[in-house]
Every structure is written in C-alpha cells, then in structure tokens.
Amino acid sequence: MKLEKILDKLGSIEKNSFIKIIDNIITKNPKNGKEIDKILSSSDKGLKSVDNQNISNVFALTSNEFQEHIKCEFQEITSQLDILIDIIIRDGNCIMKQDWFSRLYETEIKNLKAKIKGLNSDFDNDKSELSAIRKRDYRIYKSCLQTAYQNDIANNRDAKITSDELSIIITLSKELGLSQEEVKLINYSILPIKKIDIQEVIKGLKNIGVIFFSNKENTIYVADEMVRLLRKVRKKEIATKFYRRTLKLLREPIINQIGREHNIDRKLSYAQKIEEIIKEGVSFNNLLLEDIYKPGSTLTEKKKTLNELCEKGLNISNLKGSTLGDKINSLVEHFENVERDEKVGISLDGFDKLLSELNQSLPKLNKQIKDQFELQDEFVLKADFLLDYNIKPRDILDLILKEDLTSFIKDNGVKQRGDDILNILEHYKDVENLYLENYENVAYRNLNLLKENGITVKESELGIKFEDLTKIIFQGLGFNVDDTFKNNLNTKKDMIDILLNLENNEIIIVECKTSKEKGYNKFSSVSRQLKSYQNLALKNNFRIVKILLVAPEFSDDFVTDCEMDTEMNLSLITASTLSNILEAFKTSKYNEFPHVLFRDIVINEERILKALSK
Incomplete structure (x- = not known):
C-alpha cells in the first residue's frame, strides 16, 4: 500500500x-x-x-x-x-x-x-x-x-x-x-x-x-x-517475486550449483530449492555475476547467457549496459520500475475474472497464495485485496506449476502457442479498461510505460486515443457525449473535440491535449482555438455553460494566463484528476455528475472528491 x-x-x-x-x-x-x-x-x-x-x-x-x-x-x-x-x-x-x-x-x-x-x-x-x-x-x-x-x-x-x-x-x-x-x-x-x-x-x-x-x-x-x-x-536488490521469477528460468543443475554454494539441501524438490535460495538472502547481483554460470565460463559467455535469460525468459529486450555489472544494474532498475508502477498489466475487471476462474480450476490455489505471501485472511483471491499488498497478476501466475498452467489454459480457451503466462495475461487484458487505467500515461504520451503495461500503440495514435478515453470518462460521469450534435456544429476550420449536451441548448465544450513535456505551456495558441469554438457555438445560439481543457498537467504561467482571461468560462483539469473523479463518482449517490462542481480555474480534485463522498 x-x-x-x-x-x-x-x-x-x-x-x-x-x-x-x-x-x-x-x-x-x-x-x-x-x-x-x-x-x-x-x-x-x-x-x-x-x-x-x-x-x-x-x-x-x-x-x-x-x-x-x-x-x-x-x-x-x-x-x-x-x-x-x-x-x-x-x-x-x-x-x-x-x-x-x-x-x-x-x-x-x-x-x-x-x-x-x-x-x-x-x-x-x-x-x-x-x-x-x-x-x-x-x-x-x-x-x-x-x-x-x-x-x-x-x-x-x-x-x-x-x-x-x-x-x-x-x-x-x-x-x-x-x-x-x-x-x-x-x-x-x-x-x-x-x-x-x-x-x-x-x-x-x-x-x-x-x-x-x-x-x-x-x-x-x-x-x-x-x-x-x-x-x-x-x-x-529486488522484491522476492522478481527473484523467484528469475530463478524459475534456471535449469535444475544450476539451481543445485547455487544450493551447494550456500549449504542448501539438494534432496529438496526444484521448487523448494528455489524458495530456500530466496530465504537464504543470496545476493541477486552475485547470483548473476557468478552463480548461474558453468564453471570456467568466459566473460563473453556470461554476457550471452544473461542476455538470453532476459530476452527469452523475462521478455526484456535490449538490456542496457556494456559490462556484465551494468547489465545486471539495468535489470534491477527494470524490476524497480515495474514494482513502482501502480498499473496492474491487465484491467482490474480482468484481474478479478482471472482470479475467479483460477479459483474454479485450481481449488488449492487460494491456500497456496495465502501461505506463500503469509496472508492472514482466509480467502485472498480478490483483486483489490491483493493490490493493497502490491501483488499483481503476474506474481500469482509465477507461483503456479507448469502442468497446472497448461491445464488452466486448455480449460479456459487461452491461446496455447508461445509463452503460457503472457498468453493468459493477454486473454484477460480487457483492453478498454486497461487503457482507462493508463489514461495518464496516454496523456503524457509515455510509450515505454504503456508498453510495459501491456499496451501497444503508435505514437501518432495517442492524441485520438486520449480523446476517445476522455469521451468514455465523461460518459461514465453520466454526461450525454453528443457526437451527432458536435459533427453538425463543426466546420472544416473549427473541430471541437468533445461536446457534452446538457439539453435546452446548453453545452459544455471539452478540449483534449496530450504532451510529453512537463507542464502544458501553450496558452496563446489553445486560447485562440477555444475562442473560435466559443464563437461557433454562440453563433448557433447555444449557451456555453463551461469550457474544459484536459491535459496531463499545466505550467504556472499557463494557469496565470488562464486566470487573466476574461472572455471564456474556462477551467483546467489534469488527466489524473479527471480519472480520480470518475472512480469517486462510481461509489457516489449521483446518477449524473453535478457539473456546477467544475467551477475552479484549475479543478480542485480534493474538493470534488469530498463533495462526491457526502
């Protein structure tokens, strides 16, 4: 947590x-x-x-x-x-x-x-x-x-x-x-x-x-x-779950070699020896520097073995670094980034569905997960519960024996060619919800994080994807996202991104902007664009209740310029704030989001979340 x-x-x-x-x-x-x-x-x-x-x-x-x-x-x-x-x-x-x-x-x-x-x-x-x-x-x-x-x-x-x-x-x-x-x-x-x-x-x-x-x-x-x-x-250097993931890629003779070095009983099963190596606290760095290689391996052979382990086993291509130590540091850094990232890799709905179907196919799994992670609750196969403990879908699948995974794949119609675990994650991905969970990464055009979280998308498509996701969020807030109305209103010169129809000729205009740079800082160009949309709507006798600009974040200068503008009823909202508002709205008493709460220059997330919780 x-x-x-x-x-x-x-x-x-x-x-x-x-x-x-x-x-x-x-x-x-x-x-x-x-x-x-x-x-x-x-x-x-x-x-x-x-x-x-x-x-x-x-x-x-x-x-x-x-x-x-x-x-x-x-x-x-x-x-x-x-x-x-x-x-x-x-x-x-x-x-x-x-x-x-x-x-x-x-x-x-x-x-x-x-x-x-x-x-x-x-x-x-x-x-x-x-x-x-x-x-x-x-x-x-x-x-x-x-x-x-x-x-x-x-x-x-x-x-x-x-x-x-x-x-x-x-x-x-x-x-x-x-x-x-x-x-x-x-x-x-x-x-x-x-x-x-x-x-x-x-x-x-x-x-x-x-x-x-x-x-x-x-x-x-x-x-x-x-x-x-x-x-x-x-x-x-790394969490136990990533250490286990790496060890499970090694052949039993190599596991025995490590066990012999650290006084681990070689009569134990393969899985038990892996757990004992982890409990021993054997350094991950030392393991990859010395312990996993055949005696007498040259430096070139060691680098080749490590690259194959990462590319074929861990699905990490192009490990950075020229020396063996640099490559190991890059791997440690990769695992740290995966752990810090709050994204699950599949959607929450997909995670819950996966856990439910795993529980049906493998009735002993609940006890196995409970014992492995030393969890106190009796039933632990719940997505929200496991995520509080920073336990993600891949961490669960890593613990399941290969024959059990194969049986689960056959029973649930999962693709059988290729890597079993990746096929299962792909099967339960639920793309729309996964994109919504990565809404802020789309806003920041962060292709690397999107890829790590299971989303493959071209950079040229991110602007449209951000606009589509923003529509889905406003629909989730109970608004009428009226594309027909918008298309009738738009001209070749003025193309409004999103139009929320409040009925009685009242509308909210929403503009979406993605940006790689920290702090969106292009007020002069965006204000000209928004004023043009405003004039278009007024010319058609619509009352503009609010104009909303959604972006990953805004610079101080941008906010100041917005505060000084007297011609538009404009509010700024960050992608993370909009996403958090949707989550709070789901458990609120409202059927439609009360748009009067959009009254700040920069939308105050804390105030809105408090209002929704009442």
Whole structure:
C-alpha cells in the first residue's frame, strides 16, 4: 500500500514518530533541501500541517537520509533489527494484524534457533555436506565478528559494534560470498536470541519510523516506499517475486550449483530449492555475476547467457549496459520500475475474472497464495485485496506449476502457442479498461510505460486515443457525449473535440491535449482555438455553460494566463484528476455528475472528491 494511502487511514498521533524523524532530517540540510522548502513554503507549521500527498513527496526527497538513519539503528546489536526487517519486507507482509505479526516473529525466532543448532553441528561434523572451504569462510567471519563484539567486554565497556566495525564486517561477508541468512545465523550463534515482547517490538519499529501502527484497527502498515528503502538497507536488490521469477528460468543443475554454494539441501524438490535460495538472502547481483554460470565460463559467455535469460525468459529486450555489472544494474532498475508502477498489466475487471476462474480450476490455489505471501485472511483471491499488498497478476501466475498452467489454459480457451503466462495475461487484458487505467500515461504520451503495461500503440495514435478515453470518462460521469450534435456544429476550420449536451441548448465544450513535456505551456495558441469554438457555438445560439481543457498537467504561467482571461468560462483539469473523479463518482449517490462542481480555474480534485463522498 502506498505511503499516502496509509497516512490517509491514520490519526495524527499515529504518524508522529515518522514525521518527527523526517523533520529532524530536514533540520540537517538534506541534499534535496530546496525542493523540500518549496513544498513546505505554504505551511507555517512545518510538515505536520501539509497534506498526506506532500508528506509522501517529502519522504521521497529525504529517502537517502532516512536510509542512513536506519543503518545507524543497526549498531544497536540487541535490537534484532535484521530479523524484524526481513519479516516486514517479505511480499505480503506490508499489512498485518498484531497477533499475526507476533506469530511470524515467534516462528522466525524458532526457525533461527533450529538452524543455528544445525550450523554448529555442521562445524563439528567432519562428514557434513559443508565443504572445507565454506567452513573456513564461516570461521573467518565468526572470529572477526566475535572480536568486534567481545573487545568491548574485555575493556569493561558495554558490548557494541561501532559503525566502523560494522562496515568492515559487512565488507568481509560480501567478499566471502555469504548470504544474509548465513550471516544472520553466525551473528546469532555469538549473540543469543532472546524473544522480545511483541508490544516492545512494534513500539521500537514505530519509533524508528519503519512501520505505522493503527490502534483502532490493531494493524501494522509498512508503506511500499518504505519496503523498497528497507530492502536497500538489507542489500536485497529486488522484491522476492522478481527473484523467484528469475530463478524459475534456471535449469535444475544450476539451481543445485547455487544450493551447494550456500549449504542448501539438494534432496529438496526444484521448487523448494528455489524458495530456500530466496530465504537464504543470496545476493541477486552475485547470483548473476557468478552463480548461474558453468564453471570456467568466459566473460563473453556470461554476457550471452544473461542476455538470453532476459530476452527469452523475462521478455526484456535490449538490456542496457556494456559490462556484465551494468547489465545486471539495468535489470534491477527494470524490476524497480515495474514494482513502482501502480498499473496492474491487465484491467482490474480482468484481474478479478482471472482470479475467479483460477479459483474454479485450481481449488488449492487460494491456500497456496495465502501461505506463500503469509496472508492472514482466509480467502485472498480478490483483486483489490491483493493490490493493497502490491501483488499483481503476474506474481500469482509465477507461483503456479507448469502442468497446472497448461491445464488452466486448455480449460479456459487461452491461446496455447508461445509463452503460457503472457498468453493468459493477454486473454484477460480487457483492453478498454486497461487503457482507462493508463489514461495518464496516454496523456503524457509515455510509450515505454504503456508498453510495459501491456499496451501497444503508435505514437501518432495517442492524441485520438486520449480523446476517445476522455469521451468514455465523461460518459461514465453520466454526461450525454453528443457526437451527432458536435459533427453538425463543426466546420472544416473549427473541430471541437468533445461536446457534452446538457439539453435546452446548453453545452459544455471539452478540449483534449496530450504532451510529453512537463507542464502544458501553450496558452496563446489553445486560447485562440477555444475562442473560435466559443464563437461557433454562440453563433448557433447555444449557451456555453463551461469550457474544459484536459491535459496531463499545466505550467504556472499557463494557469496565470488562464486566470487573466476574461472572455471564456474556462477551467483546467489534469488527466489524473479527471480519472480520480470518475472512480469517486462510481461509489457516489449521483446518477449524473453535478457539473456546477467544475467551477475552479484549475479543478480542485480534493474538493470534488469530498463533495462526491457526502
């Protein structure tokens, strides 16, 4: 769930700890101080008095400093912060009831203790599957950590690992190629694990700003933006779902090779070994730099293997970068962009239909998804529910066994040639709704994002497509979009985009403008065009109730020019505002949108959404 949406759910006291930390960062002259000052300039009382959208914007501008703040907390070695963060950043753990979190925490402690016991046994057992080289790596790391921890005790000070010591220890673990799970096990074999009261755990995480806790709902919330930040702190480059997607493309001998390197039981099934590699916290970068290649592979062979993995397996063509490291960074960046994008890849209606038909064909899927993502609800195959957890259609399909996918495809008339998952997504796409969900991307003429979201369209068609979608939105708002009336009125010189017929010779004129550039800034040309339409309508004895200009956004100069215009009853509305108004209208009491609400120069979205909710 996005930070802004979580903040909307909470009271001021529940946001306090988070806001205090950001306020503290702001006082220390952060890197993006000027941009932050612009956001806060309209507020006398600082961050507390700005709206939740701007709090979210300020957090984005202070994310680097916030990340450093979290890193500092790791010096308190008894905090169990590594254990706790690893729980809350797992796919599906961003919304949890307190008792569910408590259960996950207890299970984690129990599993860790069992694994530590097993690791200590492997140390002492000459016949264990641990190679002599791996035992040596473990001993080196353990000895260095023990020294860093115990040298304070020897000098009659509280045991503490300083930031300098911590940076050396982290570098050492990286050079030895240890996974996060291996590091964690060795750490807690030196520092015994003590179960902390769950109230104290929640209080500690809330005080450092990484979670929110709603007292009313007894629920923990971790914002999507915070999850991404915490993953960086834990050196986890991508979300688990993308890691799993990549691993499932590898042949079993390669999975065994990775498992052998990180002390994973090779007797497990293929799927179980993949899950264990993920749980081990094996670095995605290291995996693609070294672990997935045959021994002795040349750099050229490694690049070829990685390119084939991306192009044929992940359907990502033209991976940027000349070096292997650059290509891996490009892949990580691609996954980050997919995760940040709120679009689903198919329409919401299509997602719901897909889940319903999956549930009919694969009755065990609900439990599988519930267990995989550690979800508390009994029935989880609901589109809105899963999207709150940032779980999308592709993430669900990635978990289904190939034979089950094949059976589902046959049962539901999905195309059988080509990639199974892509064929299923195409089958449930629902193009009209998918375009509406990408309305703002069409407005911005953002071909790359449209393509990533499953829409293939020529750039030359985007203007017409934006106009068509705008018509659909106004029809959805209950207006009579009268093309016959408009065509009779239009001339070869004056071509109105959209005409809303309010009856009794009253009309609203709507003009649509797409723009790649930030801030639509062509008032002089568009005003001449609109005045020409106005004169055309007046000449035909129509009363113009309003002229609306829809664009992705408007520059300050454009808004000022519009405010100074005295000849037209013109209002400006952004594509995102119009889209959000439609969503709010669907659940309102109105059958037709009350057009009197279109009375601002720049349509105030918040005011209209409040009016619709009454």
